[in-house]
Amino acid sequence: MKVLVPVKRVVDYNVKVRVKSDQTGVELANVKMSMNPFDEIAVEEAIRLKEKGIATEIIVVSIGVTQSTETLRTALAMGADRGILVTTDVAVESLAVAKILAKIAEEEQPGLIILGKQAIDDDANQTGQMLAGLLGWGQGTFASKVSPDGDRVQVTREVDGGAETVDLKLPAIVTTDLRLNEPRYASLPNIMKAKAKPIAQKTPADYGVDPTPRLTILKVIEPGKRQAGIKVKTVDELVEKLKTIGAVQ
Template sequence: MKILVPVKRVVDFNVKIRVKPDGSGVDLQNVKMSMNPFDEIAVEEALRLKEAGKAEEVVVVSIGPAKAEETLRTALAMGADRAILVETDDAVEPLAIAKILKGIVEAESPGLVILGKQAIDDDSNQTGQMLAALLGWGQGTFASKVELADGQVAVTREIDGGLQTVSVRLPAVITTDLRLNEPRYASLPNIMKAKKKPLEKTTPADFGVAIAARLRILKTEEPVRRIAGVKVGSVAELVDKLKTEAGVL
């Protein structure tokens, strides 16, 4: 079985985001970029399934600028077999991404697609669900545990009330949550080997997908800064402030 893993190039999660002075977007000048953390978990899970003998090949795909090749090389260094870059200079919205991925799935015929549940830049949490709908495949979202057996995949999902396990027939789409696994670090020898692994480049036009934006960002603003708290000397003073200042009592 082949596993397809889409990955996205995003601002590194350790970087403090800066908004442009004119409010037109996020300042990306000299900012460290890396693989979306949820996608890193998806790559790790695919590699573990391959190492367990449940899959023969792991293919990673990214839709984005030419620099996204670095992100794909990271996935290859982790252990993925080959990569596909759908190159575009424009930001691509979830529906267009899902349509492109549908074209790649039809070309590659994987038995399983594993995605991060969301990207940390736009937090849309839509691509996996849209892809499953377009393909007509079953889906297991927010996976904290994945088990493959007998043409089915058991997905333990994190829900508000605890954990839920669903059984989905293959082929299927899975989106990963944080507690699914701990991604590995790429070793230096594997980083060197990744440079020689195959990386195919295509464009959205190759899949007949128009990526024109349907949404327009009007303005980007930083969150309102929190006001410093106040220490009180007694319970009576706390109650008084809640009544007179906060107005919650």
């Protein structure tokens, strides 16, 4: 069974994001970039399926600027087999990403597509769901456990009330949550081997997709600073403060 894993290049989660002075976006120049953490979990899950003999090939896909090759190489060093880079200089929105991935899925015929539930730059949390809709496949979102069995897969997913398990017919879409696994670090020998693994170069036009954004960013601003808390000595004082604050708001 082939497993397809989309990965995204984002600002590293340890970096404090700064807004550009002209408020058109966030500063990306000279900023450390890395693979989206949820996508790392997806890659790790695919590798574990291959180690169990369930997956036969892992294909990683990235859609973005040319530097996304580095993100693909990281996934290849972790254990993926080959990569596909769809290069574009525009910020590709979720629907366009889903359309490109749907075309790749039609070409590659994977039995399972595993992707992060969301990217930490836009927190959209919709690409997996859109992809499932375009392909007409079953979906298990926010997965904390993935258990393939024959032509089906059971996915335990995080919900507000705890967890639920869904049974899906393959091929299917799975989006990963934090509790699914702990991604491995790529070893130096595997990093060297990853340089020889193939990465196909594509463009959105190759898949008949127009990546032009449908949304326009008007302004990006930093969130307001939190005000300091107030300590009170008695319950009566607390009630009075709540009344005062509530009246002001």
